Amino acid sequence: MSEYVAPLRDIQFVLKELAGLDQVAQLPGYEDATVDLVDAVLDEAAKFAEGVLSPLNIPGDREGAKWSANGSANGDGPGVTMPAGFKEAYALFAESGWTALQSDPEWGGQGLPKLVGAAVTEMWKSANHAFSLCPLLTGGAAEALSLCGSDTLKKTFLEKMTSGVWTGTMNLTEPQAGSDLSAIRSRAEPQADGSFRIFGQKIFITYGDHDMAENIVHLVLARTPTAPEGVKGISMFVVPKFLVNADGSLGARNDAWCVSIEHKLGIHASPTAVMAFGDHGGAVGYLVGEENRGLEYMFIMMNAARFGVGLEGVAACERAYQRARDYARDRIQCVETGVRGGPRVPIIRHPDVRRMLMSMRAHAEATRALAYVVGAAHDVATRHPDTATRRRNQAFVDLMIPVVKGWSTEVGIQVASTGIQVHGGMGFIEETGAAQYLRDARISAIYEGTTGIQANDLIGRKMAREGGATLNALIEEMRALDADLGQASGEHFAAIHRRFAAGVEALAEAGRWIVDTYGVDVRAASAGATPFLMLLGIVAGGWQMARAALIAQAKIDAGDTDPFYQDKIVTARFFADHILSQADGLADCITFGAPGVMALDEDRF
Amino acid sequence: MSEYVAPLRDIQFVLKELAGLDQVAQLPGYEDATVDLVDAVLDEAAKFAEGVLSPLNIPGDREGAKWSANGSANGDGPGVTMPAGFKEAYALFAESGWTALQSDPEWGGQGLPKLVGAAVTEMWKSANHAFSLCPLLTGGAAEALSLCGSDTLKKTFLEKMTSGVWTGTMNLTEPQAGSDLSAIRSRAEPQADGSFRIFGQKIFITYGDHDMAENIVHLVLARTPTAPEGVKGISMFVVPKFLVNADGSLGARNDAWCVSIEHKLGIHASPTAVMAFGDHGGAVGYLVGEENRGLEYMFIMMNAARFGVGLEGVAACERAYQRARDYARDRIQCVETGVRGGPRVPIIRHPDVRRMLMSMRAHAEATRALAYVVGAAHDVATRHPDTATRRRNQAFVDLMIPVVKGWSTEVGIQVASTGIQVHGGMGFIEETGAAQYLRDARISAIYEGTTGIQANDLIGRKMAREGGATLNALIEEMRALDADLGQASGEHFAAIHRRFAAGVEALAEAGRWIVDTYGVDVRAASAGATPFLMLLGIVAGGWQMARAALIAQAKIDAGDTDPFYQDKIVTARFFADHILSQADGLADCITFGAPGVMALDEDRF
Secondary structure, three states: OOOOOOOOHHHHHHHHHHHHHHOOOOOOOOOOHHHHHHHHHHHHHHHHHHHHHHHHHHHHHOOOOEEEEOOOOOOOOOEEOOOOOHHHHHHHHHHHOHHHOOOOOOOOOOOEEEEEEEHHHHHHHHHHHHHHHHHHHHHHHHHHHHHHHHHHHHHHHHHHHHHOOEEEEEEEEEEEEHHHHHHHEEEEEEOOOOOOOEEEEEEEOOOOOOOOOOEEEEEEEEOOOOOOOOOOOOOEEEEEEEEEEEOOEEEOOOOEEEEEEEOOOOOOOEOOOOOOOOOOOEEEEEEEEOOOOHHHHHHHHHHHHHHHHHHHHHHHHEEEEEEHHHHHOHHHHHOOOOOOOEEEEEEEOOHHHHHHHHHHHHHHHHHHHHHHHHHHHHHHHHHHOOOOHHHHHHHHHHHHHHHHHHHHHHHHHHHHHHHHHHHHHHHHHHHHHOOOOOOOOOOOOHOOHHHHHHHHHHHHHOOOHHHHHHHHHHHHOOOOOOHHHHHHHOHHHHHHHHHHHHHHHHHHHHHHHHHHHHHHOOOHHHHHHHHHHHHHHHHHHHHHHHHHHHHHHHHHHHHOOHHHHHHHHHHHHHHHHHHHHHHHHHHHHHHHHHHHHHHHOHHOO | OOOOOOOOOHHHHHHHHHOHHHHHHOOOOOOOOOOOHHHHHHHHHHHHHHHHHHHHHHHHHOOOOEEEOOOOOOOHHHHHEEOOOHHHHHHHHHHOOOOOOOOOOOHHHOOOHHHHHHHHHHHHHHHHHHHHHHHHHHHHHHHHHHHHHHHHHHHHHHHHHHOOOEEEEEEOOEEOOOOOOOOOHHHHHHEOOOEEEEEEEEEEEEEEOOOOEEEEEEEEEEEEOOOOOHHHHHHEEEEEEEEEEEOOOOEEEEEEEEEEEEEEEEEOOEEEEEEEOOOOOOEEEEEOOOOHHHHHHHHHHHHHHHHHHHHHHHHHHHHHHHHHHHHHHHHHHEEEOOOOOOOOEEEOOHHHHHHHHHHHHHHHHHHHHHHHHHHHHHHHHHOOHHHHHHHHHHHHHHHHHHHHHHHHHHHHHHHHHHHHHHHHHHHEEEOOHHHHHHHHHHHHHHHOOOOOHHHHHHHHOOOHHHHHHHHHHHHHHHHHHHHHHHOOOHHHHHHHHHHHHHHHHHHHHHHHHHHHHHHHOOHHHHOOOHHHHHHHHHHHHHHHHHHHHHHHHHHHHHOOOOOHHHHHHHHHHHHHHHHHHHHHHHHHHHHHHHHHHHOOOOOHO
């Protein structure tokens, strides 16, 4: 059994060398994010992840969150009891200021950049995926309230959510309204005092109830009586578990109850609630912003949440890699390949095991690099004084969020599955822990929008709508890097250059086809959406790995003897030959594959 | 919730059109396997799978096999109780003659070809993976006894194993001896009466104990006192749970006990036993065949078992496909892509969902076709009167067993995971059933030799040792088919031809590289072993899909209006554009990828 060790060396390399932490620290409001401060934050986060969250990961999975008819934290009705240790860990998490890391200083937050938040979030997620969802959702809900809520709402809720004394949720899904939020039926009836009464059932509500915080602030999508049909008739409401008195103290229990939780493949310690609003007269809710703009507001937190879920892919790769590597070092089995009669060796010596480990490692590094670079671009897009710079970065972020979400999480599943494989039969035994990573990682490609939803968002809103402009700018940037690669010497760079050049051209060709086809035959374009998302992920991941390799070579050339840099170059080379090599096939399946997708009659499946 | 429906139409097409059931039925001893008889067998098997085994699949997973200190079927010590319904289902299974289907008529078997057995086994595995393992192991143990055991052993055990009154197991693995059987330490001490006393612990013993049969016949690998080190010192012993009296009745309880079972990711209803032999004085065992030839004998049953496990990949694809398809037809979500304000439609209308379903379907059909064709070749290799024909077919079987095992099971995992994805959030909820398919399928790429073990067997014993002769013959056969494809008309065949031709050449190039490299740098070759296994699987699967498409077109040209044939062509086309398109990338990662696999120092992981 191996516990998580935060990969601080690679995290710091990506922050400083690839994502430009020093530029981010020059943005207005981020001046405190000095290298020293960030190093200290990362060290503390690593200690917390390793020492507090990781040891709870397996016990939390085994015990699971438990619902009971009288399980509410206050014993006043149905509710959820968290696994042993989670309440104490959450209290320590909040006290240590981790809930406030990226929040607005106005409400007690530390206001650190998203780039730093990304690194810290990755650690929480590697250490304990199930635990990490509670602060993720709280942060998203607070961000939506902060951007769209009235001053009263902000004053009432944000300080407590920032300090973590209260947590938050997103209540979107209903049984008939999953990916299709236009089908939402929950009702909001206006009251004389300006508040609303909310009625309806919501499902799949992460941390919809638990016993770790004094109050839970539900953001709920519902329709007012005069709302138009479809997505333009959805409003957002704050529905706290306990009403809040004028002095900020907790008042009456609201009519918002967790009536059951789901029995899931993974993230057993994260309660997935069925929430009943208004079964006993109506849940008191307060409108956020304007009526009928709820979906727009929800997308604010959704984009943040999608980025956060993308980090789950990075985290799954890293954690599965660490455990598989540790096992492969310890497990003695068979003599070395090609050696007769030699001693038995650790399985890390066997080429196929090493191939699996390299694939896991390369995916962890590539997904991390891409996610952090997008995180930094978000910071620039939010804070940079120059409008054009902000816009350019925002366009890049908008393009890449579905890729960070979709690609990283799909890869996270594959890597977690490979991690089981490295263990052989032991991987299938639950006590080993490797299987939990697959079970937990599996949800990341589904919630906050499935990979298919991300892919259609990518090719539609993020590419076709603007004629592929942002993608083309990105491709130009990649081509410029490829020219640098062509100048680098050595067989590793020759391999990286060869594969990256081919990958970029495959991406360019497929991107052109998607943009050209979208307006003519949107179904054909959509048939290639997910392969295109994967292609963009692979090439963008390869781009970051190639950048990293060039930077590493420059360090070596400058006399730096840290072996980290040579490792980075060989890992980039592995990524090129083994992962970037898929690019042509993906491009072909996009540009030629649509007829095969659509040719079978629906009733012949 | 959807129950399994046996895909009889495709099974029959593959049996008759691709695998040559009529030729198999002309082989000596198989004359009874007429089309009518086989159709009747398939119909009955479908009824049993659908009506008896499939309904127990989810309850069996939920309840699981249970070990207790006094759980032996006879209440005489520790043992395993099966989930409700399994004992009755197994009794009916045995009574109906399913355990005897492929067995030697001398012991009461029906002696049907492996080709027919493959189709029936696929159904058991789709309907209830966990249940299917008991007869799979029994069949393998009986086969080994039948080929290697003394007349006395055969007479004592084979009739009861054939009728299913007794079941069988394979006891290979020990904690320190997983993939590496040379490390086995279990001891066998010779007794004056010619029997042995067996001492040792075995782990991962599938159906090592259960309450469904009167006796369990363990085949156990152990070392005699004079045995040489390594694999050449391993002998095989029969160790029955209950000793057998001279009249065939059950005698004393043997000193072979299941001391615990594993808590696993999947196949919860299949007890995975830790077996203790000889803790109470020694377990009575009988030598099978000659001393020190145990590994050789075990490989007889291992090859059969590997083929059977390969069918688990087919079965996982089929079952996951069926459930996802049913869900996609029922689940209404979002308007049709490209239609504004239209009605909400079943998600099967959405191109990305259809892409996933086509991928699942194409993989089910391709893995099935390849496995059955290999099964038929086994029958020819075993029974054909002509020596050269037998040899040629045996070489093909030997080459393809690791591919049927490795590729089909890897694909089964991917497809089961895709099945979850089609369900969106519901896929993550255990009650839906889709998650169980992934949990169950995950083991298939591990037991009976991991994919890496299969891949190294493929490139070493099956290719390099003979200079690639069998592979090259196969490639020539593929090229001949490709010439036929070039003559076929229509866009679907143009696409299939284009991709298949490229795939075959990629395979040829990579195969040449593997054979050339193996003798020079075995570690480099081994680094490409698994990608090569996947490449061969993809191209061989594409070969069968292309054969199927040409046959289907001939039927259409001859006036057959069964829409099955057009479906087959479009599915083959999907396979070509979406799966065969990966061939070039795989070949590149084999021929260029070894340095990236091996470049990182072991202590730098």
